[in-house]
Amino acid sequence: MRSDRPLRSGTRALGTLFGLLLLMACTAGNAGFSSAEYDSERAARLFTAGYHDIAGVYIEAVPPRQLAQAGLSELHDMDPRLALEPEEDKGFVLRVEDQPALHYALPRQQDYDAWGALTARVLDDARALSPAVAEAEGEELYGTVFGGIVGELDGFSRYSGRDQARENRAGRSGFGGIGVRIRNEDDGVRILSVMEDTPAERAGLQGRDLILAIDGAPAKEFDQYEVVQQLRGPVNSRVRLLIEREEVETPFQVNVQRAHIVPQTVHYSLEDSVAVFRVTGFNHATTATLRRKLVQAEREAGDRLSGYLLDLRSNPGGLLEQSVSVADIFLEGGRIVSTHGRHPDSHQYFESRHEARVPPRPMVVLINGNSASASEIVAAALQDAGRALVVGSGSYGKGTVQTVLRLPNEGELTLTWARFHAPSGYSLDRRGVMPDVCTSGETQDEEALMSGIYQGFTREHRALRRQRVAVEDPGELAAFRAHCPKDDAEREADMRIAMKLLRDPNLYAAAQGLPTVTAEVPRSEVLLDQAPSIEAPAGVSAPAQ
Incomplete structure (x- = not known):
């Protein structure tokens, strides 16, 4: 839109x-x-x-x-x-x-x-x-x-x-570059990863390559900002790199022609019968990339696909239009989000185009306490429409829209101008998205969670989502969020639970509150012991070039 x-x-x-x-x-x-x-x-x-x-x-x-x-x-x-x-x-x-x-x-x-x-x-x-x-x-x-x-x-x-x-x-719109993530080291500039379908990939560059020189100048003499400026440049211009590779005896030269690069935000893998899409942000290329990856998954697995897993954990947000179009891929109608603020033009209503782009396979969205803004819009829209189950902890609760205004010095003012509301009407500001299957707080034992799904625990969370909350009241807000506390960890257990839901139609139906083939509760009823959390490894801050 x-x-x-x-x-x-x-x-x-x-x-x-x-x-x-x-x-x-x-x-x-x-x-x-x-x-x-x-x-x-x-x-x-x-x-x-x-x-x-x-x-x-x-x-x-x-x-x-x-x-x-x-x-x-x-x-x-x-x-x-x-x-x-x-x-x-x-x-x-x-x-x-x-x-x-x-x-x-x-x-x-x-x-x-x-x-x-x-x-x-x-x-x-x-x-x-x-x-x-x-x-x-x-x-x-x-x-x-x-x-x-x-x-x-x-x-x-x-x-x-x-x-x-x-x-x-x-980061939002792209730049002229070669498509690598880098880190400065004592001997040069290390390539951490190479983006798909970029000049760097076409030139044969690989992760772990060490850039020794850029256009003849020793790379170790540049700070990170200077490396960025050296690797970026006008589209179709060229940059000459001297590369050291562990399995190659002597350094070799690579000439790379720059192209328009938009940082990669969508990563796809096929885990047995589940198509997993990790979305790390929402920029101008996110929706188009996700569509391509969905086509790839359908082509690779076809009828073997048991469902889609959209991993939005630690996704801080991004472009509003992209969050709307990502949700629209999976929806067949209805509201996606609305925004309301002081300015008359801030009252906006975003609707689905009534034509889902993919087969209606079971779907799980993973969120955590660092899932914010655009990722919360997608999670809430798919959850409210009954299109996906949401698994994880309560999200960040960043329910406001910002406008970026370019200033005369080429700087920017980013100003909050509206609050956004889920399709069912509640504002996400401060309260966040409440998962269908909560894995934070005292509900981290996997077997107990599976048993709880059959016992109807997810119905309680659906009822809570409809509850009115005075977010200006710290006590009332804290009591609401305590039902599924915000947790920044990216647990392997969350992924395992999502996979079980997508591979077991009976379990998936029970989590949705639908009739199951058998209403029998699994025999193993385990006390809600708190399992140790598995923290995600710390990421390396490295700009894309």
């Missing part, structure tokens, strides 16, 4: 594209921000854009005076001698070593241009009064002030400077 209708704020028109459980929008006026040096006029334009954006789309109204004071108060961290304080209704006073230095009158509340100009003027004065502030580059100053501004908003709103925003956009 395209979502490119114009989003109107009071004084600023934003083109919208749903993204990162977010909406991506562009703003004009980026010229002149290439220099790292601070410039007062550029700063005024930048902060004006920021105040306009927050006023236009943030889920709650926040007075610009509160934002400006919080942002400029952060200058104290750069120079402890500086302090910005309110002067009753008169304005602000900038103090140096507790002595008032300069006074500032307050603009009208909705004059965001004036608030941007005021913020830049205080920065100018602080640079004149403080060598520490004067020596800071423009991007450092912008990050400092915006850090204070977004600190007044919710925990999901944030500012990303120019360089970080470039990485964010590359």
Whole structure:
């Protein structure tokens, strides 16, 4: 579903594209921000854009005076001698070593241009009064002030400077690169993995290869950021790598032609009769990749397939449109998600297209305490439609939508602008998705869980999902979440339980609350002893190139 209708704020028109459980929008006026040096006029334009954006789309109204004071108060961290304080209704006073230095009158509340100009003027004065502030580059100053501004908003709103925003956009939409994950080492750059159907794979590069040189320059002399810049480049351009491989006696050279790379988020394996799809995020390629993998699974296994397992554990989310289209692959109608916020355009309803793309095979979705936002949308939509069983712990409870707004310095403001609701109507914010089969807390013994399924324990969780919860009440929210506590672990036991459900039609039907061939409860009724959790191995942080 395209979502490119114009989003109107009071004084600023934003083109919208749903993204990162977010909406991506562009703003004009980026010229002149290439220099790292601070410039007062550029700063005024930048902060004006920021105040306009927050006023236009943030889920709650926040007075610009509160934002400006919080942002400029952060200058104290750069120079402890500086302090910005309110002067009753008169304005602000900038103090140096507790002595008032300069006074500032307050603009009208909705004059965001004036608030941007005021913020830049205080920065100018602080640079004149403080060598520490004067020596800071423009991007450092912008990050400092915006850090204070977004600190007044919710925990999901944030500012990303120019360089970080470039990485964010590359992760969402792709970049010119070769398709490898890397790690810097003492002797060079280690290739950790090679993405499928990429220039690196076509050139014969392999995981564990060591890059000794990039275009003739020793790779060990680059830091990780510099390696990223060396390996990335315009699509169809070439990069020359000197490669060391353990089983090859001497290093050899590989020429790789860059292509448009979108980080791989879908990983497929066929486990006997079950097609397993691990989805680690939602970017622009997620739905298309999942569709291809589903076709591959049907081609490889066909009638042998007993079901699909969608593993969303530790999936932090991603593009809203992709979560909708992933859920739509498996659905034959009905609502997928709705969003509601302060802005009129935040009231959105996303429906299935009434034509499932795959056979209606049994399906299990795995979640844990780190499954958030877009992954919670998919899990809730498939669960509410009765299309899939959800197994694992309570999810994160990140039930808000963010919009990403590009700023004049090529940085980004990520602002919460709506809350999303499951098809059955409940808001996922803070309460999360409650699994059909809970494997956290005191219910971790596998045999006891199987017995509990036959005894109807899953009916209790279905009833709980319909329960109204005052999430603003910490006690009531904690009591609700205690029924299936949030757990960040990725247990092998969860996978085993999912496999049993998909391979045993009787067990699967019982978990859905449907009639079974036999209602007989398995003989082994084990006490709910807590089994030791099996923690997933720590991942290696490595950017894709």
